[in-house]
Amino acid sequence: MKRILIIEDDEILRGELARLLQNAGYDAVQMKDFQDAAAQMTAARADLILLDITLPGLNGETLLQEFRRSSDTPVIMLTSRTGELDEMLSMSYGADDYITKPYHPTILLLRISAVLKRAAKAVSAVQMYHDAEVSTVRGSVTRGQQEQILTKNEMIIFQQLLERRGEIVTRDDLMTALWDNEEYVNDNALSVNISRLRSKLAELGLPDAIETRKKQGYVLK
């Protein structure tokens, strides 16, 4: 389980962020006292840090600079400052992403998983699903001698499901991932893409791989 440290001084926001992350299957750790924040950041041994820019008595950017001297743990800045300059500064101090409040929860989760993947260099071209190889480079799923080519949309959907295998992935999550990749599909197109993906998997001898949970979403078994 990936551990995420939340550094945010607004108590309610911090609590809700922790709930969001826990629901999404992360281990959320909260920093409540900002004394010696840099040392706490290192001590937390987190896989990723969510850092607010404005903290009581200190500046998130300075904190980030200090932290960066000793660690390259990915950091996502969370901020209500909506200036291009703030973003440029944060990125130049070594932030991995910069998200402005109010963030849409599914977009935030998407960014978190993208940054974690980048950090783990897990963007390895090949992932396994049962005994099938999923290749993002070739855009295909191969099982034995058989290869099925997936369209870009199908691949995005399959990757989302695969990443959270066994969990419910909502249509909203899938839509967010598609739109984030400049694929502005509508509700119908999503259904069509999922049924195509299903039949392609079935042709590889993996029928019923994607289960529909009524009014909730999909689960990849």
Place this chain on the structure above:
Amino acid sequence: MKLSAYLKDRLAAFLIAAGTWVLVLIFLFAFRLPGQAAVIVSTAALCGGICTVCWDFLRKKGFYDSLMSCAEQLDQKYLLAEMTEEPDFYEGRLLCEVLKDAGKSMCEQIAVHRRENEAFREYIEMWVHEVKLPVSGLELMCHNDGLTGYEEQIKRVDAEIETVLYYVRSGTAEKDYIIRPVSLKRIFSETALKHRAALQARNIALRTEGLDCEVMTDGKWLGFILGQLTDNSMKYGAAEITVSAEQLPEKTVLHFRDNGIGIPADDLPKVFQKSFTGQNGHRHAKSTGMGLYIVKKLCEKLGHGISVRSAEGAYTEFCISFGRDELHSVRPGAV
């Protein structure tokens, strides 16, 4: 300064002089002095009088003419006192002194208002940052508790807050933006993602063409501008929005087109005016007339051109042009 007007202004003085002269003549005759004496005295007085008037007229004309032409040429007329040379006659010096005082007090007044305006702007910026915390909290709570119905309302609140922020930013002289190469594709995708739920609820299709390019702009500001245009398309019955970029030799033009109800031809030239709501605004009663006004002001500040075309019942198309001259040259590889 006109001689005739000047003489007319001195009419009373001339009448007094003439009266005095008549009195002098009466005295001269009363003392039985010869007629020649009267002629000599009269000539001397007349010459003296004419010389005095000419001298006075010329030196005043010099001063007032330069004052008038200066006032005409000046952009900011309140700087007049600073630009005027002090004359060598008393009234002129008085006038200059008063002008300087007035100018100084004017500058002080402006400075007070500028400071107040600046403080107000800072307060609004701070307030916007503060109010985003509870809005974020609400959004997370709704998501965590599975309250799906509230999200759109929260987004509306957020959109209104953004409008305030950019209204303040568009109005101040301060340069709080950064021009750098920005990917049109990225900015539009962020805007689309932000509006996804609302767009899908209205079943609006998005099409993009040729956005794989960079333009020189402030990404955040452009994101707000595209968000405003998207909001408008949603308000006014679009079923499809097409966003495309066109490369011209000296500029890149972004076309933002929808197939909504369009804008009546009479209203078209006025859509960027402050508080203009037009027939569409009245019919739909959702318009404040601020959105496009702010958009226009932001474009002006960033140095982008913006124009609109429309046919009622058919389409509305906004074109934003981004310069590509030496100063705006796009560096490869930068985002």
